[in-house]
Amino acid sequence: MSDTTTTQTDAGPDYRDTVFLPQTDFPMRAGLPQREPDWLARWERLGVYDQLRAKKSRTPFILHDGPPYANGNLHIGHALNKVLKDFITRSQQMMGRDARYVPGWDCHGLPIEWKIEEQYRERQQRKDDVDVVEFRQECRAFAQGWVETQREQFKRLGVIGKWEDPYLTMNYHAEAVIAAEFMKLLMNGALYQGSKPVMWSPVEKTALAEAEVEYHDHTSHTIWVRFKVQPSQGIWETVKDASVVIWTTTPWTMPQNRAVAYNPAISYGIYEVGAVAENATARVGELLVLADALAEGVMKSAKVEGFTRLRDVTPADMEGVLLAHPFRGIEGGAGEWDFDVPLLPGDHVTEDAGTGFVHTAPSHGDDDYQLGLKFGLPMTYNVEADGTYRTDLPIFGGQAILTPEGKEGPANVSVIKQLSYAGALLAKGKIKHSYPHSWRSKAPLIYRNTPQWFAAIDKVLADGMGEYGDTIRSRALTSIDKLVRWTPQTGRNRLYSMIENRPDWVLSRQRAWGVPLTCFVKKGARPDAEDFLLRDQRVNDRIIEAFEKDGADIWYHADFKARMLDGIADPAAYDQVMDVLDVWFDSGSTHAFVIRDRVDGSPDGIADLYLEGTDQHRGWFHSSLLQACATKGRAPYKGVLTHGFTLDEKGMKMSKSLGNTVAPADVIKEYGADILRLWVAQSDYTADLRIGKEILKGTADSYRRLRNTLRFVLGNLDGFTEAERVQPEDMPELEQWVLHRLAQIDAQLRHGYDAYDFQSVFQSVFQFATVELSAFYFDIRKDALYCDAPDALRRRSVRTLLDLLFHRLVTWLAPVLPFTMEDVWLSRFPSEEDSVHLHDFPVTPASWLNDDLAAKWDVVRRARRVVTAALEIKRTEKVIGASLEAAPVVHVEDGAMLAALQSVDFAEICITSGLSLTADPAPAEAFRLSEVPGVGVVFEEAPGEKCERCWKILPDVGSHAHPGTCARCDAVLG
Structure with missing residues (x-):
C-alpha cells in the first residue's frame, strides 16, 4: 500500500482502508421462516432429487418410509420422524450412495371410516343406508385430501424425496398387491378361520390389533365370588358346603364362566369364617378355599374380622373337583346356568393378586381360551358386536357392557346384583388399574369371542421358503437374530420377546374401508374342512387383474363373485368373504408394492432401513416382519432404527387438554425448519425427547454461533483464487494441526452418519467450529488475515485452509441444516443450476493426520x-x-x-x-x-507504542516510513 491510502489526522494516521477485513453478503440474521420457502421452490425447479438419482454406479441405499396415517395435521412426533429419515438419506447420498426415499401414506382403516361416519351422524344419516362403494369413495376422497395437506407440511421440513410420486396403500396397484400377498397365505396354508377371543371395540364394532390398543388408567368393578364345591370323593366327603373363591375385575364375564383354574404349585387351605363386620356378606361358619398367601387380604376385603385355617388343600384334593356355576338355579335363569364347572390346573394362575383361583370364560380372554382348548371347554356367544348381551340371554339380555359412547353400561352392576341375590357374592369393590383402550375412539375394549380370520404363525408353511424356518414365528425370530441390525440394540430384545410370545395374527376387521379378504368359502362346510377355502391360483390371478384395473371397490360389485369363479367353480356353492384386512397387513405389505415393484426400489423387496418410533415394535416393524416372513420367508429389512416419543420441557406427555403441545408449523413460523431440525440433531433420539420454548431458544443460540463461524469463513474467503493455494506440507504448523483435526473429524463424522448417531456428528462438528476454530484458530489468525500482505505465505495458508474448511463444514452440515448450508454455498458460489445438495462430502486425505504434531499442539493449547x-x-x-x-x-x-x-x-x-x-x-x-x-x-x-494498523504494542512502532506502524505493517504498506 502507498501513502495515498493513509489519511493523516490530528489523532494520527487512519489505516482502516488498508486492513483486509471480511467481505460477505451472507447476512448475520438468517430470516429462515421467510427465506426457506424460496429454497424449497428452487430445489423443486432444479429437480435435485431426480438429479441425484441420475448419478450412476452408486450402491443403492433404501430407507423405506413407514406410512403415516392420512387423517390430520402433523404433530411434533411426525416432524421428528421425518427429519431423522432425511438426515439419513441426505448423509448416505453425500457419502457416495444412491439414497432413495419414497414417502408413503396409510390410507385404509377405521380412523378414516370413523370420520366419515361422524359426518353421517351429524347429518342424521345412517351408514348402512349408503351403498358400500359410495361410502368407500368418500373415505378415499377424505384420505386423498389429507395426503395433499401432509405432503406440503412434510416438504416444508426440508425433507427430500419422491414427493410427486409417493406410494399410497389405496392406489389400485397397492390394493392389488395387498390382495395378492393375502392370497399367498391362502395358498401356503397359513390362513384359517377360527372362533376365539380377540380385542374388540364395542364402540367401533370391530376387532383390533395389538398395535391399535393403548393402555390408560380405568376404574373397574371388582368382585369376589363363591363357587360351591359339589359333593365328591376325598376331603370333600367330610368338608361340607365349602366354596372356592374367585376374584375378577370383569363381572360381566360371569355369565360366560365355564371353569375355575388353580395352580398346583400354589399352597392352598380351607378357611373357616369367624367374626364378621355388621354389613359383611361373608357368613360366620362358612368354609372358603383360598391360596394361603392371599387369604388374609381376601378376608379383609370381605370384612371378616376373625377366621381359622382348618387344613391344607393339595393338588390331589383338587383333581376332578366340580363346582356349581354361581347362577345355578337363579330365579329367571331358565336353566341357562344349571351346570357344574370343573376345577382345572393352569400355570397362568399366580399369587400376585386375587384369591389363587381364576374364573375362566374361554370366550373372553386368551389364557381362558387356551385353557378351554386344552380341556375342551365350550365357547359362548353371549356378547354382540355392539357390546350388549344377546337379546335372548336370560336376565341380562340386551344389557350393554359399554354404551355406544364408550361409557359403562348396566351389565356389570346387573351381574353383581344377581350374584348377590344368588348368595354367591362374597365381596365387592372398585379398583383403578391399567386397562386396554382403542387408540382411535379412546373407549375401553373387551375380549370377545367372534369368528375371525387368522394367520397361523406356528404352522409349517407349504411354500418352499424354509431357509430361515418353516413357520412365520421361526422365520421372524431367525430374522431378528441373524439378518437385522438394530439401532439401538434394545429394539432387538423388545421385538424378539413380542414375537416369541404372540398369538396368531387376527387379519380380519368387520368394516368397509380397506382391502377385502379376497377369498371364498364353501357354503355349509366346517372351517376345519379341507375344502372350506377355495384355493385356486386362476381365481387369485383374476382378482389381482381386476384390482389392478378398478381397485378393491370392484369386490363389492354384485356380479364380482360370478365373474371370478366363472368356469372354475360354482358361484352358488361359495360365499364371498366381506371382512376387510387389518390395516397393519396393508402397511406390512408395502415392501412388495414399493420396494419390490417400483423402479426406484430393489428387486429383492428388502430395504436397508425401517425407521419409526418405539411403539412400532408392536406396530409396523412387527406386522412387516410377520407379513414378509409369511410371504417371502424373511424380514423385509436389513436394519431397524427406533426413536423415542416427544415430551414437553417438563417431561410430560403432550396433550391438547394440558395445552403443552408444540406444533411443527408454529416452530417453523417463529424460527424456521432448520431450527427444528437442529433440535433433532442435538437430541438423543433413542430416548424420549423434550421440546418447548426454552429448549428452542437454546437451539436457536447454538444455530447463531454456528452461523457466525460460517460467516467468518465466507467473509475471509472473499476473492480467493487458486493462485493463492498453498500445499499442506508448505503450511505453518498451526494450519497443519487444523488439517489433522479435519481428517479426524471426517472419519468420526462418516462413522457417526453410518451409525445414525446424529447427536455425536453434530456435537463434534459444532465443538470444532465454535471452540477449536472460532475461539482458538480464528482468534489467532485474524491478525494474519487482516494485516499480512496478500502474498504472504501465512495469509495464503490461512485462506487455503479456510477454503478446505468451507467445503467440509458446509457439506458435513448439509444433511442437518439443508436450508442454511444452501444459503452458505450459494453465497460463495452463486449459480442458477448448482446446489450444495448435489455434492458429496469431499475426500479428506489420510496424509493430513499427524499424531505427533497434534500431541505437540495439545501441549501448546494447554x-x-x-x-x-x-x-x-x-x-x-x-x-x-x-x-x-x-x-x-x-x-x-x-x-x-x-x-x-x-x-x-x-x-x-x-x-x-x-x-x-x-x-x-x-x-x-x-x-x-x-x-x-x-x-x-x-x-x-x-x-513500546501501539501500531495504528494492527494494534500490537511494539518497541519499533514509530521508527518506520509509515507513521505509527510496526515493521510488518510498514512493509505491507510498501
Whole structure:
C-alpha cells in the first residue's frame, strides 16, 4: 500500500482502508421462516432429487418410509420422524450412495371410516343406508385430501424425496398387491378361520390389533365370588358346603364362566369364617378355599374380622373337583346356568393378586381360551358386536357392557346384583388399574369371542421358503437374530420377546374401508374342512387383474363373485368373504408394492432401513416382519432404527387438554425448519425427547454461533483464487494441526452418519467450529488475515485452509441444516443450476493426520489456557483492555513443554504483543491453573507504542516510513 491510502489526522494516521477485513453478503440474521420457502421452490425447479438419482454406479441405499396415517395435521412426533429419515438419506447420498426415499401414506382403516361416519351422524344419516362403494369413495376422497395437506407440511421440513410420486396403500396397484400377498397365505396354508377371543371395540364394532390398543388408567368393578364345591370323593366327603373363591375385575364375564383354574404349585387351605363386620356378606361358619398367601387380604376385603385355617388343600384334593356355576338355579335363569364347572390346573394362575383361583370364560380372554382348548371347554356367544348381551340371554339380555359412547353400561352392576341375590357374592369393590383402550375412539375394549380370520404363525408353511424356518414365528425370530441390525440394540430384545410370545395374527376387521379378504368359502362346510377355502391360483390371478384395473371397490360389485369363479367353480356353492384386512397387513405389505415393484426400489423387496418410533415394535416393524416372513420367508429389512416419543420441557406427555403441545408449523413460523431440525440433531433420539420454548431458544443460540463461524469463513474467503493455494506440507504448523483435526473429524463424522448417531456428528462438528476454530484458530489468525500482505505465505495458508474448511463444514452440515448450508454455498458460489445438495462430502486425505504434531499442539493449547486465564484477570481488574497490551513472562518447569513452546511464536498464539519463556521457577505471585501444573504466568505490560494498523504494542512502532506502524505493517504498506 502507498501513502495515498493513509489519511493523516490530528489523532494520527487512519489505516482502516488498508486492513483486509471480511467481505460477505451472507447476512448475520438468517430470516429462515421467510427465506426457506424460496429454497424449497428452487430445489423443486432444479429437480435435485431426480438429479441425484441420475448419478450412476452408486450402491443403492433404501430407507423405506413407514406410512403415516392420512387423517390430520402433523404433530411434533411426525416432524421428528421425518427429519431423522432425511438426515439419513441426505448423509448416505453425500457419502457416495444412491439414497432413495419414497414417502408413503396409510390410507385404509377405521380412523378414516370413523370420520366419515361422524359426518353421517351429524347429518342424521345412517351408514348402512349408503351403498358400500359410495361410502368407500368418500373415505378415499377424505384420505386423498389429507395426503395433499401432509405432503406440503412434510416438504416444508426440508425433507427430500419422491414427493410427486409417493406410494399410497389405496392406489389400485397397492390394493392389488395387498390382495395378492393375502392370497399367498391362502395358498401356503397359513390362513384359517377360527372362533376365539380377540380385542374388540364395542364402540367401533370391530376387532383390533395389538398395535391399535393403548393402555390408560380405568376404574373397574371388582368382585369376589363363591363357587360351591359339589359333593365328591376325598376331603370333600367330610368338608361340607365349602366354596372356592374367585376374584375378577370383569363381572360381566360371569355369565360366560365355564371353569375355575388353580395352580398346583400354589399352597392352598380351607378357611373357616369367624367374626364378621355388621354389613359383611361373608357368613360366620362358612368354609372358603383360598391360596394361603392371599387369604388374609381376601378376608379383609370381605370384612371378616376373625377366621381359622382348618387344613391344607393339595393338588390331589383338587383333581376332578366340580363346582356349581354361581347362577345355578337363579330365579329367571331358565336353566341357562344349571351346570357344574370343573376345577382345572393352569400355570397362568399366580399369587400376585386375587384369591389363587381364576374364573375362566374361554370366550373372553386368551389364557381362558387356551385353557378351554386344552380341556375342551365350550365357547359362548353371549356378547354382540355392539357390546350388549344377546337379546335372548336370560336376565341380562340386551344389557350393554359399554354404551355406544364408550361409557359403562348396566351389565356389570346387573351381574353383581344377581350374584348377590344368588348368595354367591362374597365381596365387592372398585379398583383403578391399567386397562386396554382403542387408540382411535379412546373407549375401553373387551375380549370377545367372534369368528375371525387368522394367520397361523406356528404352522409349517407349504411354500418352499424354509431357509430361515418353516413357520412365520421361526422365520421372524431367525430374522431378528441373524439378518437385522438394530439401532439401538434394545429394539432387538423388545421385538424378539413380542414375537416369541404372540398369538396368531387376527387379519380380519368387520368394516368397509380397506382391502377385502379376497377369498371364498364353501357354503355349509366346517372351517376345519379341507375344502372350506377355495384355493385356486386362476381365481387369485383374476382378482389381482381386476384390482389392478378398478381397485378393491370392484369386490363389492354384485356380479364380482360370478365373474371370478366363472368356469372354475360354482358361484352358488361359495360365499364371498366381506371382512376387510387389518390395516397393519396393508402397511406390512408395502415392501412388495414399493420396494419390490417400483423402479426406484430393489428387486429383492428388502430395504436397508425401517425407521419409526418405539411403539412400532408392536406396530409396523412387527406386522412387516410377520407379513414378509409369511410371504417371502424373511424380514423385509436389513436394519431397524427406533426413536423415542416427544415430551414437553417438563417431561410430560403432550396433550391438547394440558395445552403443552408444540406444533411443527408454529416452530417453523417463529424460527424456521432448520431450527427444528437442529433440535433433532442435538437430541438423543433413542430416548424420549423434550421440546418447548426454552429448549428452542437454546437451539436457536447454538444455530447463531454456528452461523457466525460460517460467516467468518465466507467473509475471509472473499476473492480467493487458486493462485493463492498453498500445499499442506508448505503450511505453518498451526494450519497443519487444523488439517489433522479435519481428517479426524471426517472419519468420526462418516462413522457417526453410518451409525445414525446424529447427536455425536453434530456435537463434534459444532465443538470444532465454535471452540477449536472460532475461539482458538480464528482468534489467532485474524491478525494474519487482516494485516499480512496478500502474498504472504501465512495469509495464503490461512485462506487455503479456510477454503478446505468451507467445503467440509458446509457439506458435513448439509444433511442437518439443508436450508442454511444452501444459503452458505450459494453465497460463495452463486449459480442458477448448482446446489450444495448435489455434492458429496469431499475426500479428506489420510496424509493430513499427524499424531505427533497434534500431541505437540495439545501441549501448546494447554499452556495457552494458563496465559489467557491470567490475562482475563487483568482485563477484569481493568489493568488492561485487550490482550495485546500484555507481554507476560511464562515460567515452564517441564523441559519438553518449554521446547514445544519455544518452537512456535507463543506470543502470536496467546495474542499478546510480546511474551517471554523461561525455565526459571515461577515466583509466588505468578498465576497458575491447577489443571495445568508446572506453568506460571507473571504479567508484564507490553513495552513500546501501539501500531495504528494492527494494534500490537511494539518497541519499533514509530521508527518506520509509515507513521505509527510496526515493521510488518510498514512493509505491507510498501
